Amino acid sequence: xxxxxxxxxxxxxxxxxxxxxxxxxxxxxxxxxxxxxxxxxxxxxxxxxxxxxxxxxxxxxxxxxxxxxxxxxxxxxxxxxxxxxxxxxxxxxxxxxxxxxxxxxxxxxxxxxxxxxxxxxxxxxxxxxxxxxxxxxxxxxxxxxxxx
Numbered sequence: 001x002x003x004x005x006x007x008x009x010x011x012x013x014x015x016x017x018x019x020x021x022x023x024x025x026x027x028x029x030x031x032x033x034x035x036x037x038x039x040x041x042x043x044x045x046x047x048x049x050x051x052x053x054x055x056x057x058x059x060x061x062x063x064x065x066x067x068x069x070x071x072x073x074x075x076x077x078x079x080x081x082x083x084x085x086x087x088x089x090x091x092x093x094x095x096x097x098x099x100x101x102x103x104x105x106x107x108x109x110x111x112x113x114x115x116x117x118x119x120x121x122x123x124x125x126x127x128x129x130x131x132x133x134x135x136x137x138x139x140x141x142x143x144x145x146x147x148x
Contacts, residue, residue, distance in 0.1 A: 005045060012037040012090035020086045029083070032072055036087025040065040044091060055121040061091055062129025070137045084130065093122035 016037035020030045043064045047057025065087045066080070073080035100115035 008045075008090075009038050009041055012041045016086045016089045019089050020082075023082065023086065025082055025086060026078075029072075029076065029078070032076075032083065033086035036065060036068055036072075036083060037090050039068055040087050041090040053121075054118055055125045058091055058122050058125025059129040059132075062088060062126045063133045064129075065091075066130045066133035067137070070133065088126060088130075091122065091126055093119045096122060 013034035016033045017030050020033040025033060040061050043061035044057050047060040048054075051057055051060075066084055069080040069083035069087060072078070072083045076083075096115050096119040100112050100119055103109075103112035103115055
């Protein structure tokens with residue numbers, strides 16, 4: 001594996017653990033947050049290699065991360081939100097938002113629009129992936145409930 005990718009995965013995991021601590025996640029679940037961050041960023045990298053843009057890899061990574069969070073929620077008898085929020089941290093478009101705002105302040109409208117578009121695509125991909133996974137899980141739970 002590429003050394004840069006390893007650094008990205010490790011820092012994403014550490015960042016997710018930090019947010020887990022910030023959000024008062026139970027200590028025993030912090031390694032699961034780190035694992036979720038690794039999964040999240042790895043899925044994004046794989047999606048980026050396959051699709052090459054921003055939206056579809058982010059949607060794919062967010063979808064997989066939400067499925068991971070839903071599975072953990074059932075196993076740990078906790079809410080999926082805490083697992084999802086901490087695991088999706090590496091996908092948050094902080095750098096593109098920063099560069100968008102910086103370009104606006106510099107008066108570079110074209111670059112600001114490019115970074116703004118990328119920020120929107122990251123955010124929309126996260127929301128769409130989460131919504132699709134949540135809807136599928138909700139549908140499957142309702143089918144299971146109706147069978148009983």
